[in-house]
Amino acid sequence: MALSDLIDHSPGRRSFLKGLAAGTAASLAFHPVLAACPGPRLSMKSATGTEGECPQSVIKDGMVYRRLGRTGLLISEISLGGSPLPDERLFFRLIERGINYIDASESYENGNVERLIGRAFKTFGRDKLHVHTRFHLRKSFTEAGIIASAEASLRRLDTDHVEVLGIHGVEDPAHLTDERVQAAFEKLKAQGKCLFRGLTSHSNQHGVIPKAVECGLYDMVQIGYNVFDILETEKDVRTYGDYLGESGIRKLIDLAHGKDVGVIAMKVLKVGGRRQDLAARKDGGAALFQAMLKWALENVKLASVVTEILNESQMEQDLAVVGRPLTSGDRRTLYAHVAAHARETCHFCGLCQAACPRSIRTADLSRSLVYFDSYEKAERARAQVRETLAAGAVSACEDCGACERACPYGLSVRERTRRAASLFA
Ligand code: SF4
Ligand code: SF4
Known part of the structure; x- marks a missing residue:
């Protein structure tokens, strides 16, 4: 979707709501982003690179689009994670329903995710979608290797550029400013092959x-x-107690937002249970995972929530939260859920791993368990565990307990590590 399609040039925010059906407009009028937006526009550099005015958020055809930090891109507040994408028919319907931001990676589905996005470009036009695809920094990576990876992504996407090119799964902060990485970014940007830099x-x-x-x-x-x-x-x-101690994730969002770096949330539906089990849990008519999406979207510093939508029912459920406020009933449900499952939920903070004297990759193994338990991605979990174990055997564990003392959330790190290793080794 072109930026110009989204910008409302009328003087007041009320006009954003003009074209909406009365019921939808009534609910969206209370949307937290709109409530927090100081005005319909801010003076800033837009995605086109020209100095001008850009809104913090707009509503079009029932979808809320939020500004992705200084990129100036306006992206749907519910966006699509590409690991995996749904089948082509559903993917195209989601685009028709207003989703315009797709999260991809060279590694997703052997490149088929990027190929599918390329078919969407052909069908809907290049301007309809904003894409963030990523390269991996594998052992002994080189500038030429990064460029080759990005160019292979562009060929699969069948386009000459992506809006955001990112690094996939950065673990070592030193990689962010590594000269090989930055030289590759500079060349790709200079050639117009990517507009912005990002990362997960x-x-x-x-x-x-x-x-x-x-x-x-x-x-x-x-x-x-x-x-x-x-x-x-x-x-x-x-009122509710801080079950987890201070995770600090919110502080990271504040930090990025303060520098106008766009923030997108992922793993929003990482839960103490499978998504289909959660669908049956209702409170006040809202499914628990819908409340989770609303809870994340309530943070006006986020531009979007990346979620996986794989069938019609998930599409309807996820899109139903657009513009809907978190209710007190939702909040009670969420806190009860957190209270019940906090000690089995890994936050991927990496502190256990950093504390291990034997360099056992406890956090990576813990993440694999989440893929297995919550996302039902056994194959992905298995591959990840194998890769992790290749980097260091769990049998080297000296049972010192440092990992568990380091975990701010009280998880049984040793038990999780052994379970992950035994499940898939
Ligand atoms: S108990 Fe094992 S895994 Fe945990 S920190 Fe000690 S050596 Fe590492
Ligand atoms: S097990 Fe605990 S310390 Fe380790 S990554 Fe998960 S939340 Fe962090």
Whole structure:
């Protein structure tokens, strides 16, 4: 979707709501982004690179689009994770329903995710979608290797550029400013093959995100953020208790937002249970995972929530949260869920791994268990465990317990490590 299609040139925010059906408009009028937006426009550099005015958020055809930090891109507040994407028919329907941001990676589905996005470009036009695809920094990576990877992605996408090119799963903050990485980015940007730099981080967000923000090179970051990272206002903490201690994820979002770095949330539905089990749990008519999406979207510093939508029912359920406020009933449901499952939910903070004297990759193994338990991605979990175990055997564990003392959330790290290793080894 072209930026110009989304910008409302009328003087007031009310006009955003003009074209909406009355019921939808009534609910969207209370949307937290709109409530927090100081006005319909801010003076800033837009995605086209020209100095001008750009709105913080707009509504079009029932979808809310939020500004992705200094990129100026306006992206749907529900966006699509490409690991995997749905089949082509459903994918195209989701685009028709207003989703315009797709999260991809060279590694997803052997490149078929990028090929499918390429077919969407052909069908809907290149301007209809904003794409973030990523390269991996494998052992002994080179500038030429990064460029080759990005160019292979462009060929699969059948396009000459992506909006955001990112590094997949940054773990070592030093990689952010590595001269091989930055030389590759500079060349690709100079050739117009990517407009902005981004990244995801899974295992060491607390180490990676501050450096990504401070170095000033990255325009957006994708952060794991979900209701298990609860740390609300002081009043909420008094009311519900802070079950998890201070995760600090919210602080990372604040930090990025303060420098106008766009923030997208991922792993929002990382849950203490499978998605289909959660669908049956209702409170006040809202399914628990819908409440999780609303909880994340309530944070106005986020541009979007990346979610996987694989069937019609998930499409309807996820899109139903667009513009809907988190209710007090939703909040009670979420806190009860967190209370029940907090000690089995890994936050991917990486602190256990950093504390291990034997360099056992406890956090990576713990993440594999989440793929297995919550996402039912046994094959992906198995592959990840194999890769992890190749880097260091769990049998080297000396049972010192340092990992568990380091875990701020009280997880049984040793038990999780052994279970992951035994399940898939
Ligand atoms: S108990 Fe094992 S895995 Fe945990 S820190 Fe000690 S050596 Fe590492
Ligand atoms: S097990 Fe605990 S310390 Fe390790 S990554 Fe998960 S939440 Fe962090």
